[in-house]
Amino acid sequence: MNSKPSIYGLTLDALSGWLTEHGEKKSRASHIWEALYTARATEFEQMTAVNAACLDLLREHFSLNTMTEFVKQEASDGTVKFLLQLHDGSLIETVLMRKKYGLSVCVTTQVGCNIGCSFCASGLIKKSRDLTAGEVVEQIMTVQRYLDAAGSGDKVTNIVVMGIGEPFDNFEHLINFLEIVKDRKGLAIAAKRITVSTSGIPDKIRAFADLGTQTHLAISLHAPNNELRTRIMKINRAFPIEKLMDAVRYYLDTTGRRIMFEYILLSEVNDGRETAAELADLLDEFKELASINLIPYNPVDEHSQYQRSTAEAIDGFYDVLKKRGINATVRMEHGTDIDAACGQLRSKQMKNEGTAVS
Numbered sequence: 375m376n377s378k379p380s381i382y383g384l385t386l387d388a389l390s391g392w393l394t395e396h397g398e399k400k401s402r403a404s405h406i407w408e409a410l411y412t413a414r415a416t417e418f419e420q421m422t423a424v425n426a427a428c429l430d431l432l433r434e435h436f437s438l439n440t441m442t443e444f445v446k447q448e449a450s451d452g453t454v455k456f457l458l459q460l461h462d463g464s465l466i467e468t469v470l471m472r473k474k475y476g477l478s479v480c481v482t483t484q485v486g487c488n489i490g491c492s493f494c495a496s497g498l499i500k501k502s503r504d505l506t507a508g509e510v511v512e513q514i515m516t517v518q519r520y521l522d523a524a525g526s527g528d529k530v531t532n533i534v535v536m537g538i539g540e541p542f543d544n545f546e547h548l549i550n551f552l553e554i555v556k557d558r559k560g561l562a563i564a565a566k567r568i569t570v571s572t573s574g575i576p577d578k579i580r581a582f583a584d585l586g587t588q589t590h591l592a593i594s595l596h597a598p599n600n601e602l603r604t605r606i607m608k609i610n611r612a613f614p615i616e617k618l619m620d621a622v623r624y625y626l627d628t629t630g631r632r633i634m635f636e637y638i639l640l641s642e643v644n645d646g647r648e649t650a651a652e653l654a655d656l657l658d659e660f661k662e663l664a665s666i667n668l669i670p671y672n673p674v675d676e677h678s679q680y681q682r683s684t685a686e687a688i689d690g691f692y693d694v695l696k697k698r699g700i701n702a703t704v705r706m707e708h709g710t711d712i713d714a715a716c717g718q719l720r721s722k723q724m725k726n727e728g729t730a731v732s
């Protein structure tokens with residue numbers, strides 16, 4: 375497949391600059407931009423407002439489609455999971471979720487992941503490379519084209535950067551991606567409709583705070599102490615809870631914005647009332663600005679050591695937090711009749727193909 379860089383990786387300014395450097399009028403950038411994001415051209419030929427010489431130039435240097443749809447699963451609740459194949463053959467996942475507030479897309483930022491969360495199907499496959507900003511934008515465009523084909527006039531309204539990979543381990547491309555999707559002349563997805571989720575890399579949390587963006591931040595916590603968190607997330611060895619909480623303090627002091635903690639509930643591992651009380655102690659100082667999203671575990675074949683918490687355990691955990699004044703929610707599930715857990719579709723496909731999955 376075409377290995378030229380994706381044209382979606384350019385901001386409008388970068389596109390203008392590139393055109394000028396290549397002897398074209400800067401003003402053509404807005405025509406190309408409109409063809410990409412309003413007309414949603416799938417071939418350069420469809421950019422009818424752009425002259426032939428400029429189209430040749432674009433064709434020579436860029437690709438409009440660097441990925442293909444490999445598998446698509448549609449759930450009865452409207453969730454759609456896309457398994458996409460990149461130009462180098464790698465597979466990634468992108469998910470469309472229908473929420474009360476709009477249509478949200480969960481994007482992938484890396485091929486594989488090095489964070490090593492012990493419950494995650496994606497983490498079984500080591501990171502082989504970062505995605506470019508263009509490849510992340512193209513995931514949104516793939517979903518938008520799917521919606522366009524349905525003819526309902528629906529538009530992607532929200533983005534969660536929570537798919538395969540650690541977005542803060544691909545920081546530059548992430549920031550470029552955010553700039554592109556927020557552009558009012560393009561996809562125009564407002565920063566406050568975007569959430570970036572990190573496993574907790576302290577210096578990148580600080581750098582993100584310093585950007586002064588309105589984009590929401592979520593942190594995968596999953597345990598209130600180092601012993602348990604290291605068991606669940608290998609990254610805690612490098613960045614223990616004390617360092618993570620220092621970075622959270624910096625983020626809250628610098629931005630004054632709210633922060634979300636993600637907590638996956640694993641039966642009889644981290645879902646006891648005592649653990650909930652310990653979590654309430656840890657988050658007590660942040661409770662004005664922090665909320666915690668409790669996520670009942672979606673069992674996957676690859677991690678048979680983990681089971682879903684019982685309804686009583688989920689309720690009990692939630693109650694302890696609520697009584698302590700911690701703002702908590704239990705995440706609604708999406709796509710339970712398809713391979714809903716992150717990375718599940720990809721790892722299943724790779725297994726079927728005999729690709730090594732440890």
Ligand code: SF4
Binds near residue numbers: 488497539540
């Ligand atoms: S949960 Fe996210 S950060 Fe953890 S291994 Fe899976 S993809 Fe990586």
